[in-house]
Amino acid sequence: MNAVVTATGLTKRYxxxxxxxxxxxxxxxxxxxxxxxxxxxxxxxxLKAILGLTDFRGELxxxxxxxxxxxxxxxxQVCFIADVAVLPRWIRVREAIDFVANxxxxxxxxxxxxxxxxxxxxxxxxxxxxxxxxxxxxxxxLVMAIDARLLVLDEPTLGLDILYRKQFYxxxxxxxxxxxxxxxxxxxxxxxxxxILTDLMFIRDGKLVLDTDMDAVGERFAEVMVSADKAEAAxxxxxxxxxxxxxxxxxxxxxxxxxxxxxxxxxxxPTVSDLFVATMKGTYA
Amino acid sequence: MKTFYWLMKRExxxxxxxxxxxxxxxxxxxxxxxxxxIITAEVLGSRHGAMMIGGNDFRTMIEHADAGDLANIGxxxxxxxxSSMSLIGIVxxxxxxxxxxxxxxxxxxxxxxxxxxxxxxxxxSTVLSKVVSAAVIAPVIAVFVSIICGVMQLFIYxxxxxxxxxxxxxxLTLAHPFRVIGSLLSAVPLYSLWALPAVGWLMFCSAWSRxxxxxWAMAVPVVVGLMVSWFGIxxxxxxxxxxxxxxVVQRVLLSVFPxxxxxxxxxxxxxxxxxxxxxxxxxxxxxxxxxLLATPNLWLGVVAGAAxxxxxxxxxxxxxDS
Numbered sequence: 001m002n003a004v005v006t007a008t009g010l011t012k013r014y015x016x017x018x019x020x021x022x023x024x025x026x027x028x029x030x031x032x033x034x035x036x037x038x039x040x041x042x043x044x045x046x047l048k049a050i051l052g053l054t055d056f057r058g059e060l061x062x063x064x065x066x067x068x069x070x071x072x073x074x075x076x077q078v079c080f081i082a083d084v085a086v087l088p089r090w091i092r093v094r095e096a097i098d099f100v101a102n103x104x105x106x107x108x109x110x111x112x113x114x115x116x117x118x119x120x121x122x123x124x125x126x127x128x129x130x131x132x133x134x135x136x137x138x139x140x141x142l143v144m145a146i147d148a149r150l151l152v153l154d155e156p157t158l159g160l161d162i163l164y165r166k167q168f169y170x171x172x173x174x175x176x177x178x179x180x181x182x183x184x185x186x187x188x189x190x191x192x193x194x195x196i197l198t199d200l201m202f203i204r205d206g207k208l209v210l211d212t213d214m215d216a217v218g219e220r221f222a223e224v225m226v227s228a229d230k231a232e233a234a235x236x237x238x239x240x241x242x243x244x245x246x247x248x249x250x251x252x253x254x255x256x257x258x259x260x261x262x263x264x265x266x267x268x269x270p271t272v273s274d275l276f277v278a279t280m281k282g283t284y285a
Numbered sequence: 286m287k288t289f290y291w292l293m294k295r296e297x298x299x300x301x302x303x304x305x306x307x308x309x310x311x312x313x314x315x316x317x318x319x320x321x322x323i324i325t326a327e328v329l330g331s332r333h334g335a336m337m338i339g340g341n342d343f344r345t346m347i348e349h350a351d352a353g354d355l356a357n358i359g360x361x362x363x364x365x366x367x368s369s370m371s372l373i374g375i376v377x378x379x380x381x382x383x384x385x386x387x388x389x390x391x392x393x394x395x396x397x398x399x400x401x402x403x404x405x406x407x408x409x410s411t412v413l414s415k416v417v418s419a420a421v422i423a424p425v426i427a428v429f430v431s432i433i434c435g436v437m438q439l440f441i442y443x444x445x446x447x448x449x450x451x452x453x454x455x456x457l458t459l460a461h462p463f464r465v466i467g468s469l470l471s472a473v474p475l476y477s478l479w480a481l482p483a484v485g486w487l488m489f490c491s492a493w494s495r496x497x498x499x500x501w502a503m504a505v506p507v508v509v510g511l512m513v514s515w516f517g518i519x520x521x522x523x524x525x526x527x528x529x530x531x532x533v534v535q536r537v538l539l540s541v542f543p544x545x546x547x548x549x550x551x552x553x554x555x556x557x558x559x560x561x562x563x564x565x566x567x568x569x570x571x572x573x574x575x576x577l578l579a580t581p582n583l584w585l586g587v588v589a590g591a592a593x594x595x596x597x598x599x600x601x602x603x604x605x606d607s
Binding site for chain 1: 288
């Protein structure tokens with residue numbers, strides 16, 4: 001296994017807030033990692049550090065480069081889409097393709113044009129004439145045509161309708177992702193990326209509170225639907241979270257004994273969003 | 286090198302309006318105004334039956350002119366050809382001023398800097414491509430537009446005068462259109478060097494300021510200048526207070542205007558007096574303007590400009606507010 005990103009003791013302090021607090025993690029090649037956290041938890045700061053867009057303390061190695069000092073070479077191997085509206089508004093589709101084709105050594109023009117042929121975009125169209133969804137289509141077409149080893153997506157589908165969102169992730173999976181590529185994605189629409197993630201990281205107040213792969217999530221966490229008479233017994237097992245549905249209680253357990261849980265009720269694998277809500281309880285309180 | 290070429294092309298795409306259309310439209314407006322003036326003159330002239338300049342018939346004036354008068358007519362034609370340049374030059378100075386102020390700020394404001402920074406292009410090449418666009422591409426385009434405009438103007442005069450029976454070939458041999466063109470072309474490298482401190486300062490503000498680069502770029506030198514005047518700091522260096530205004534404030538703000546070297550530089554002002562008054566072209570001739578290369582004013586400006594551009598590159602890398 002070769003690591004794409006290795007972070008040790010990553011710390012970033014803005015004037016009076018600690019955006020990243022001594023974070024250490026490792027991302028292997030060929031994974032799709034969801035970096036999930038509430039607003040202001042430090043997600044974007046972590047991504048900026050990986051992309052060399054901000055200074056930080058600690059050790060960070062991305063594809064063998066230090067993003068602070070070797071950024072220009074690193075960016076040949078790394079792509080990112082930060083939010084939807086970062087393409088310059090004056091640029092035309094044709095100009096954007098020409099420019100990227102000529103400054104990026106790993107850009108495949110045919111691939112980009114093939115992808116754009118499936119959209120309504122025309123070569124002379126300017127970004128300012130496009131809807132948010134179309135801007136993302138253009139950006140994705142540019143990025144997917146680059147044979148990069150690491151793709152960083154920071155809220156790539158924010159403000160898009162569900163058709164564009166589905167299409168976005170579908171294109172990524174079908175036409176882009178393979179075992180040599182790694183994707184790091186942050187989003188608030190957790191349900192939509194849940195099924196494509198291989199790894200999960202929860203970040204809260206600048207600290208990683210969960211760093212695991214999706215298989216382990218199923219083994220470690222369990223959700224049990226318990227009828228009212230057994231609820232008290234379930235509470236004894238110290239659940240992470242409890243909520244009420246149709247007069248029954250749903251408990252979320254971390255590392256509890258399967259056999260015990262199964263005697264109390266129906267055991268399910270929790271969704272990432274339920275897990276997220278349970279983990280982040282009290283963040284804004 | 287290929288990357289740098291495409292970075293320049295990118296600047297041209299984004300700023301086609303300022304770099305190309307602003308001078309072209311200025312030139313066109315200038316020619317149209319000239320045409321209108323000529324038509325007015327024709328209409329008024331036809332009432333008097335002859336082409337009148339200062340109460341004299343122009344044709345008889347040329348016929349009776351001696352050598353000195355003919356040289357004056359030639360100079361007048363040269364100046365007419367150059368006059369379009371002065372207007373285009375002012376417009377170009379404004380374009381360069383605002384181009385520099387926006388160059389490293391606008392993309393931070395609309396966050397498209399995140400897209401540019403996602404490409405394997407170093408901050409140094411990005412900033413330098415903008416410096417070259419401001420200090421070389423903008424004046425080259427302006428000079429070419431001026432030349433075309435000047436030639437067209439010469440052509441218009443020639444046609445109008447030939448309709449009045451004036452021998453245009455004689456008139457054109459009196460003028461020095463190629464010398465005018467040569468002088469204009471030769472002014473470009475000098476402009477690039479002379480404008481560097483202003484380009485550097487404006488781009489430094491553009492890269493550094495979080496908001497309102499225009500305000501910072503104007504306010505800092507002016508406020509510092511006022512403080513210097515107020516407390517008489519220049520006295521410590523045995524220099525007059527005005528020195529600070531002419532050598533710092535004007536240089537970082539107004540050097541983007543072509544021709545400002547002729548107006549501001551002490552060297553030129555002093556040597557202007559011993560110039561041939563019958564030959565206005567000599568103000569712009571390389572033999573005269575390139576004397577600037579021997580002045581510390583120019584080279585200190587270049588050094589300051591380079592330092593400011595280095596600062597702009599540094600802030601381009603570390604400014605993290607998008």
